[in-house]
Every structure is written in structure tokens, then in C-alpha cells.
Amino acid sequence: MSTLAKQTSVVKAVRGTRDLLPPETALWNHVESVARAVFARYGFGEIRTPIFEDTQLFARGVGEETDIVSKEMYTWEDRARAQSEKSQSLTLRPENTAGVVRAYIEHKLGERGDLQKLYYIGPQFRRERPQRGRYRQFWQIGVEVLGPISSGAESPIRDAEVLEMLATLLDELGIKGWRLELNSVGSATDRPRYVAALREALAPVKSRMCEDNQRRAETNPLRVLDSKAPEDQHIINALPKIADFLDDASREHFAAVLAALDACGVAYTVNPRLVRGLDYYTRTTFEFTVPDGSGLGTQNALLGGGRYDGLSEMLGGPKAPGIGFAIGEDRLILILEEQATGTGEPVAAQKLDAYIAPMGIERNAAALALARELRRAGLSVEVGDGTFRLKKSFEAADKVARHIIILGEDELATHTATVKTFATGEQVKIAQTELQSLLR
RNA sequence: GCGGCUAUAGUUCAGUGGCAGAACGCCGCUCUGUGGCAGCGGAUGUCGUGGGUUCGACCCCCACUAGCCGCCCCA
Structure with missing residues (x-):
């Protein structure tokens, strides 16, 4: 160590960020090249959107009330450089779907008439407490399928295709023991009706639940459904099911997705309690998880996604239903390293x-x-x-x-x-x- | 944002209120065109950072920082 370094404090990577070094980066490249190859076979093209966006994009797209937007974003005021210019609130992207839909609207991709099948690979930023499998700068590999109604973007075959592609990708990467859980959260009008019913059902029973669930019952009733507290399970099981609040169109859509999955032999579990944290999700939502001991600690969700039929309109764009997912690439790497070595150690370099x-x-x-x-x-x-x-x-x-x-x-x-x-x-x-x- | 555990050599980890340790790795020699083995020798480091208690702190106390675990949330 140099004299200089001894006298002055050493500058380190900031909390929640890290350097990826060889030979580990070879594994990252491998994962990305397999993903690109699979996506290409399904007709996807790559999109690269900016790493920071207007704060409004996430406030309107992801939802003001979500944890992501309300407390986890890196936001700053970008000062005006000239008298004629206004300062602007900017944010490091906490996810990439909103950016992709923004680009879809801005470049009028819907006018091309055909289905847009886009994928991205890049860093995202959330100011959370770091843990195993959870970083402040983390990488996502994601895809979005969207387009005008006439392109078939709303069709259940798109949902099933995306899920089947994921199953293929995980198999080709050699991820063992993954499980697909899915649910339908209904249309933009179904969900509020369900949340209201949930609140009503929780009101008389919540005092018998654990502290966490009492709080959730107030702040975010959907979260009660995820609760793992064993003593509350009998109460949760008796709560209304979202399936009973779906309109006919959503119900038929979901049934068609399941039928298509059955037809191509993709195994899944319908989980009526699966809810997601972003406001834009409608109808099909899903999560791929891996078993305990796969290398992720308590973060057992490897990827998540769903349909977002109203997002484009929320961002001021045309009607453009869509579906997408984001894989936590950091988590994928952790699983592969755990599988390769049994110890979670980085894999050896290729000779x-x-x-x-x-x-x-x-x-x-x-x-x-x-x-x-x-x-x-x-x-x-x-x-x-x-x-x-x-x-x-x-x-x-x-x-x-x-x-x-x-x-x-x-x-x-x-x-x-x-x-x-x-x-x-x-x-x-x-x-x-x-x-x-x-x-x- | 809250709680718990942890922080000693490049790595994995022992350790004691009174000289800083092991294994592996690294460097050199045995050995100028044949490695992996072996023998001998060597360097490891402000004991995370900053304060405090003490004659004396790597050890006890406090704060901070970071990692891990749990909560929360999510990928």
C-alpha cells in the first residue's frame, strides 16, 4: 500500500454496489449470450433506454404509492444551465418497463402496426438495504411484448409464449428446480373492487392477526396475502379470492393462458395469493422461484413479471397492451455459482x-x-x-x-x-x- | 427505515487485558531446456474506522462504516 493511501482514506465502492471481476464476468457474459440467443429465436430485438429518466415517468408508471417510488429511488434536481432552461427532477431507473413503454410511445412504435418484441439487459437502481441477492445497483434481463390491439398484443398466446420462453431459457442455463407461480389480478377495475372487499373482510378479523399483518391490513391489504406467519394462515385462507372478482373477459383470458401452457407442457402452479408490487400490473402476473438452499438466501424470487394493459395510457400514449418480465441477473448468477460449486464460490476461469x-x-x-x-x-x-x-x-x-x-x-x-x-x-x-x- | 450477528495476512479462519498466529496461496533457493511432489528459507497485517476505559486494548465500552441474517420490499 502506498504512503498516500495510508495517509488518506481509501475510496471504496458505495454501499450496495460492487465490482464484477474476472473470472466471474465470464459467467455473466455466458448468461447474457444464452439469453440473447434464446430471445432471438423468439423474434425479440434489443432496446437500450437511458439509465436515468424524468422522475414523472416512474411516478406515473410504477405508482406513487409503491415502495419503489415512495422511498427507494435515486432522485435529484438537475439544475438549469441557462436562464431559459428549467431545472428538472431526474431519477436513476428503478426498473426498465416504464422506460421501454416511454420509448414505444415516443418513437410511435405502435404506428408500425406489428407486435413489438423487445429485450433489454442493464443496471437498475433502488435505494434498499443491501442483502444477499439484493443490491442497490443490480442487473435485470427483461423483455416486453406490446403493440396495438390489432397486433394481437392482448392475446393470451402472448402470455403463454413469454412463459414458455422463460422455461426454455432457465432450462438452457441449467437452472434446476425452478417453479412457475402465476395468478390473474384482473383488469384495472377488478383490482380496486377486490382490494375494497379485502379491506371489508379484514376489518373484523385483523385484530387476531400478527402485528405485521395488522399494519398491512391498513396500508396494503394485498400484502396480507403473502404473509408467511403460520398462525394467521387460517384467517388468510378464508379471505376473498381475487379469482371471484375477475370480470368474464379476464377470467377467460387467464383460462386461455393456462390451457396454452398445458398444451406446450410448461409446469405451473396457480397461486391465488400472488400479488405484485408495481401498480401497472393487470391480469396475468407471475414469478419464478427456486427452492431454499439454491444460493439466494431469503430472496427466492428469481424473476417476476406480468401484463400491463393500461400502462401506455397512464403515460399519455395510445392503447398498447403488453406483457413482460425482469430476471434478477445477479440472482441468476448466484444460483449458477451455487449449483456449479456447491459453495457459492465463483467458477474457475476457462483455460x-x-x-x-x-x-x-x-x-x-x-x-x-x-x-x-x-x-x-x-x-x-x-x-x-x-x-x-x-x-x-x-x-x-x-x-x-x-x-x-x-x-x-x-x-x-x-x-x-x-x-x-x-x-x-x-x-x-x-x-x-x-x-x-x-x-x- | 427497524432489529440481530459479524469484521485479524491475498483467501479461509484460530487467538489472548502484556512480543500477531495456522492452513492454503504468494516469492526465493535446492533446480540455467521440463511444472504439479518434496525440503529449506522469506514477506505478509495501522487486528474495519474513530473515540473512551486502562500503566498497557486486537481483546472491555461507545459511535460510525461495511458484510451477512431477519423484518419491510422486490429482481
């Missing part, structure tokens, strides 16, 4: 194809030239240094590569190379032109 060990500094230039040739041919190669003793080269090579290529005076004179394969211990001296086929 390079070869390590070139020049014997003596006079061989350095030739080693770099050979490396260039192999690298241009698509091989992954590290180059040592001629000042290293051969033993040191071996130790360094074994850590990072599958083969060591020894380049000494003899080899250079005869255009050959000595190659040893670490896994087998076999060593051969071959023409340099044969290297590529040997190393692959």
Missing part, C-alpha cells in the same frame, strides 16, 4: 489453448510473432517471457493454459515447436505449421 514459453530474451520477439499467428487463427494464447526459467514458465503455464509451447534455439532454427499437453503429460516436437491442429 487458454496455449502458453508460449520463449527460452531466453532473444526468443521473445519470435514468441510474440507466433502468438499473433495462432491468435489470428482463433486460438487463445498467452505469451511468457524469456527471462523466466523454464520451471517458472511451466508453473505459470499450468495455471492458465492447456498446453505449453517451448520455443528455444533449436526450435526456431528448425521452425518447430515443443508442445506439452498438461492433461496427459505427452510431449511432442512438431513443425510450427502443425501447431494449430494440435492445439484445437
